[in-house]
Amino acid sequence: MPSATDNNPAILFEDVEKRFGDNVVLKDLNFSVAKGDRVTLIGPSGSGKTTILRLVMTLEELSGGYIYIEDDPLAYEKRDGKRVALREKHRNEIRKRIGMVFQQFNLFPNMTVMENIIEAPVHVLGMSKADAKAKAQGLLDQVGLADKANQHPLQLSGGQQQRVAIARALAMDPDILLLDEVTSALDPEIVGEVLAVLRQVAETTDITMLIVTHEMQFAKDVSNRVMMFDGGHIVEENTPEEMFSNPQEERTKQFLHAIV
């Protein structure tokens, strides 16, 4: 696995700012994520974790600064010292390298499980339907839902829906996978089946992952780096072992104390 010193990062935040009206959520945020890194973002509610993921997925407009994906500017670029918005066409090209799994799954209820998974490979990547289906079937195997291809999402349990959502994101062969509290909407007894799938993805691929989760054991098992956020700032960052057993900052200690 590449180290954090990789000089061609998968994700680079440069002086990132995000405002909602007058509410400055992120300011002067700088960090990078190396290729193959699995970074877990922790921090209290409202500290800006979701916003960071949504900015990477271009679900939010950047208020200031730059984000680079594998050295390519994502939404804005510097041109002759000016900050210039990039066209939707360009953004969409970069976006194809990034996948996201949402807390609420967001599967398309009007499509079958199979149709959900092959939609983007066929219509975005131009894959043949037969190839896309074969690939989707393999992914469904992998997430333990081989027999659900022709079901509709609303016929499935929450845990099953989330596993389909993971398969759908993986079908696009993303370089970067964003996971925003993907088990928070699930009943406690179902959380394990989803995390097991994600553990396996982490072990068998080199996809760069940005993870927001309250599952500290999962964070420990999967990630090689943890960043603690508060008020849109990085309070501290470290390996999960160090962060969870030996936090340096008072704010981190309080937070970790409160959630366990």
Place this chain on the structure above:
Amino acid sequence: MTEFEWNWATVWDVLPTLLGAFFQVTLVVTVVSTAIAAVLGLIIAMLRRSVPKPVDAVIKFAVDFIRMTPIVVQLLLVYYTFTNLSAMVCGIIVFGIHYSTYMAEVYRAGIDSVPAGQWEATTALSMSKGRTWRAVVIPQALRATVPALGNYAISMFKDTPFLIIIGLVELVNAGRIYGANTFNYTEPLTLVGIIFLAASYPTALLVGRLEKRLAFSY
């Protein structure tokens, strides 16, 4: 005053005229105008979601203007402005456009009912705008709109007598004219009511079935 007596001879005499007016005018205008309104309404609703705010304001003004002016005024205006249009074409266009403004509102509510998470998923999958509308938003929006669209088709159907203002004799006026000529109003107008009901009722049933088919609660 003479006592009224139902006369079957009158029934058989007027029925062909009424059915002719029904099939050649009422039904043609209703079906073609409903199709126009359904498509145009959807285009208006999609445009309103896609254009910048000032452009949307202009569309909204035009839509409200058409919706809030009586259809009779619009029929006369179009008929006497575009004198090369036949009454039939004029009627179809005016009904289609007028009702498209109502249908646009129904579609808009349907589109708004699609959760933001669905749009976000299409972005996360890099789906094109076209695919997003066609494969995700419209199928989900339609599900919520079918009953209201069906009701507008039926109310358009009941508005067709206004077509007489541009000289188009549809079902109701065919009955009225027959009455005026023969002084027998009861039989023709009763038949008119029955024909209306016979056409509306199956339409309502069809809408109900379509609604079921589009549901995805499973």
